[in-house]
Amino acid sequence: MTDASLRPSRRALLQAAALTPAAAAVGAAVPASAAATPEEQARTAASFDAVDPRFTLAVVPDTQYLFDAVSIDPEPLTATFRYLVRERRERNVAFVAHLGDVVEHGGADEIEPAARVFRSLGALPHSVIAGNHDINGSTDDQRGDTPYLRAFGPSYQRRMKTYRSSSPGGYNTAHVFSGGGREWLQLALDWRMSDLGLSWAQGVLDAHPKLPAIVTIHEFAAPDGDGGAAPSGYGQTIWDRLIRRNDQIFLVLSGHFWPSGTTVLTNDAGHDVHAHILNYQDRYYGGAGMVRTYAFDLVRGAIDVETFSPWLIEQRADRRSQLGAEHVEMSGPADRFSLEIDFDERFAGFAPVPVPAPRPARAVMPTGTVAYWRFDGEGIGTPGPDGTTVGSGTVARDLTGNGNDLAVVPIQNSPAEVLKFSTEHHPVQPAHASLRFDGGQPARGATLRTGDRAPINSLKFERGYTIETFLKLPEPFVGNHGFMGVFSWEGRAADAGKTGGYSPDECTCSLNVSGERFLQYVVYPVRTDDDPTAWSHAIPTGRWTHVAIVNDGRRSSMYVDGSLIVRNPDLPSTGIATLGRPFVLGATSSGLRYGQGFYGWLGDTRIVGRALRPEEFLAPARRR
Structure with missing residues (x-):
């Protein structure tokens, strides 16, 4: 892909890249001065417009191959987070969610470098969940202490103003973020939910009955090989025990499997639930720090989805490797698409838009009114x-x-x-x-x-x-x-x-x-x-x-x-x-x-x- 083929919406990113010291080659280090300073982070926090009907949810899938024992390169993920911080105003980024499998083996030697990268998000609210590579994959959310929990558990999550609670054991978290003049519930769920975890999740939904909810979970949908998807065996359990019975949940995002895929499920209320797989660890450079942006447009009734690598875009076009040039942006039908959603209609069952009371005629006849029928x-x-x-x-x-x-x-x-x-x-x-x-x-x-x-x-x-x-x-x-x-x-x-x-x-x-x-x-x-x-x-x-x-x-x-x-x-x-x-x-x-x-x-x-x-x-x- 050449620079000329990038979408116009990428304009701000390319402008930022022109002002940022570019990596000379794949894997080259970016100077520490390129990272967002505390002052920049403070400005970023103030730049978000919670009332604008257009806002963005950014989602980062499995990054485990970037933090794999002695093969650690944090720069692709650092570049993604640097982009999200610096472009928060341009894209009106409301929240960032990671889908788990942050690292490959779950040890402190991998977790700690990853945690340093996450701290660069600063005031930009975000959630992290454990994938099966971050912990012992044979355990559920009652597994006890781990390097992952020490780095990303409740003590880390509660620094965000969006944080509301964690489940018993600390591996599931709930956030409420603002966007488009309303609040949205985000449930970040563990690789394997226990009965306690599911009970906690239901309690969170019950405590926020009027908020539309987005679920991020490491495993939910499995691909069908043709761009589609369906709940995996475990995903079906989560669907039956939590998602299908709660009409608030309209979007479920998961990683774990590849390639990417999408499906639309019908819940018990007869409404659509969109479920997406996004995972690029099988692609060049462990996914090259890919980010997927969900750009909500409450005016148009749409969510516009794009997937790209800020790290590769930052690099000079004439210095990118061939594989790097091929992975600047993912453009397949499961990676770049739009969802049409009548938000008022979809959310009417639990958060109906109040209809203004009739106004009497005397209240709508300003000076000079000639006739009113x-x-x-x-x-x-x-x-x-x-x-x-x-x-x-x-x-x-x-x-x-x-x-x-x-x-x-x-x-x-x-x-x-x-x-x-x-x-x-x-x-x-x-x-x-x-x-x-x-x-x-x-x-x-x-x-x-x-x-x-x-x-x-x-x-x-x-x-x-x-x-x-x-x-x-x-x-x-x-x-x-x-x-x-x-x-x-x-x-x-x-x-x-x-x-x-x-x-x-x-x-x-x-x-x-x-x-x-x-x-x-x-x-x-x-x-x-x-x-x-x-x-x-x-x-x-x-x-x-x-x-x-x-x-x-x-x-x-x-x-x-x-x-x-x-x-x-x-x-x-x-x-x-x-x-x-x-x-x-x-x-x-x-x-x-x-x-x-x-x-x-x-x-x-x-x-x-x-x-x-x-x-x-x-x-x-x-x-x-």
């Missing part, structure tokens, strides 16, 4: 149960008191079933209710229209405005619904004296959904003959979306889920060329006729006569 008991006096048909003439009151009430009007001869009450809603929507529209082509659907004398029909909004709504498209998204309307003002552009737009028959203002599910906001301003049009990305199906159109009196911009989109036109856009005709929710007319209605859910809709900041939206934008 919602479809719960405040907005519609007696909404029916979920799925109840909303009949023609039903009124949704304008809760500002400005007189812009909406009334249901079917499109042509559409049946009443095209509009129903729904209890579905965006998680932060003020009202916990919506309307389900079953519109389509030709001429099927329902609209909610203001009365002929409603003040909003003629408002020009020349000083600016903000229009917000919540919408959800069905999953699956079936049928032809291209350019269905979300909201609009009735009226022909030609009647407003606008001739420079797409069509003289189109509305003077509308929000629509294209066939590709792009949001389209088109408006004819008061003072110009243009039709500035904003386009979003393709919005998802099966998920609520918040949309805000913000005009500051000069230009209009669309925000989707609090984020500014790219395709906002840089054209003058002052006001809306309204014509005294109704504001409409659920459709867009052409030539004053409705060819189709909206298909999906619409929730709270609010119009304010000024430009709002994103943090003032009905779904306040969060900074990432």
